[in-house]
Amino acid sequence: xxxxxxxxxxxxALITGAASGIGYQLTQIFARHNYNLVLVDNNExxxxxxxxxxxxxxxxxxxxxxxxxxxxxxxxxxxxxxQQASIKIDVLINNAGFSTYGAFNETxxxxxxxxxxxxxxxLTHLTKLFLKDxxxxxxxxxxxxxxxxxxxxxxxxAVYFATKAYVLSFSEAIANELEGTxxxxxxxxxxxxxxEFQRTAAMKxxxxxxxxxxxxxETVARIGYQGLMTNKTVIVPGMRNKILTESVRFxxxxxxxxxxxxxxxxxxxx
Numbered sequence: 260x261x262x263x264x265x266x267x268x269x270x271x272a273l274i275t276g277a278a279s280g281i282g283y284q285l286t287q288i289f290a291r292h293n294y295n296l297v298l299v300d301n302n303e304x305x306x307x308x309x310x311x312x313x314x315x316x317x318x319x320x321x322x323x324x325x326x327x328x329x330x331x332x333x334x335x336x337x338x339x340x341x342q343q344a345s346i347k348i349d350v351l352i353n354n355a356g357f358s359t360y361g362a363f364n365e366t367x368x369x370x371x372x373x374x375x376x377x378x379x380x381x382l383t384h385l386t387k388l389f390l391k392d393x394x395x396x397x398x399x400x401x402x403x404x405x406x407x408x409x410x411x412x413x414x415x416x417a418v419y420f421a422t423k424a425y426v427l428s429f430s431e432a433i434a435n436e437l438e439g440t441x442x443x444x445x446x447x448x449x450x451x452x453x454x455e456f457q458r459t460a461a462m463k464x465x466x467x468x469x470x471x472x473x474x475x476x477e478t479v480a481r482i483g484y485q486g487l488m489t490n491k492t493v494i495v496p497g498m499r500n501k502i503l504t505e506s507v508r509f510x511x512x513x514x515x516x517x518x519x520x521x522x523x524x525x526x527x528x529x
Contacts, residue, residue, distance in 0.1 A: 276355030
């Protein structure tokens with residue numbers, strides 16, 4: 260499919276990081292709710308699997324972009340192609356992101372800069388590009404995926420935690436600016452799933468990677484979708500997560516930082 264043929268009455272959701280994790284679960288949820296989909300991920304193979312399955316299974320249109328959003332030109336390229344195809348985005352899900360692990364002076368600078376571009380730069384860029392049309396049509400929803408990491412500093416993941424703090428602050432600020440426009444902004448702040456830590460090989464032996472009963476991505480996505488549809492601004496899934504994020508407000512900052520450092524440190528061999 261080279262052109263979108265939107266069914267009458269269907270809205271379109273653009274989801275980044277759509278091939279795995281929370282992004283893939285959101286892709287399924289929006290498909291079940293009869294949204295056409297524009298999916299962005301650098302995993303072209305998985306995107307092709309989705310486009311082969313979802314149109315027939317859900318009766319929707321799916322357009323894919325196999326792009327790396329850590330490349331600064333990618334958001335503009337996506338926006339331009341959609342504009343040329345007269346594809347209107349009603350819901351924007353900025354989910355794509357990644358983390359690195361280690362002391363800042365030891366992590367790879369190239370990866371740190373790519374993380375900043377993906378977690379902050381492209382999220383901001385896509386929001387800027389699609390927001391104007393949403394305001395003009397008096398309707399739109401934006402979901403930015405942050406993390407519980409947004410609420411405190413994160414030694415040994417310093418850049419990642421800082422990027423998520425930006426996403427939280429940015430989302431809350433523009434949500435306030437957009438009141439009365441018909442456009443809502445929601446920020447989702449889950450605890451990272453255990454699988455996400457395991458994918459960061461260096462973290463597999465850290466204390467936090469061994470925490471049991473982390474929330475499944477399917478549950479996080481469902482809570483995020485429900486909050487987005489009811490125009491919530493900040494969503495912190497799970498009672499334990501809510502308590503932890505609230506407790507940070509009343510705990511001395513240096514103590515919070517030391518606790519986070521302790522959780523990220525590797526298990527010592529005995």
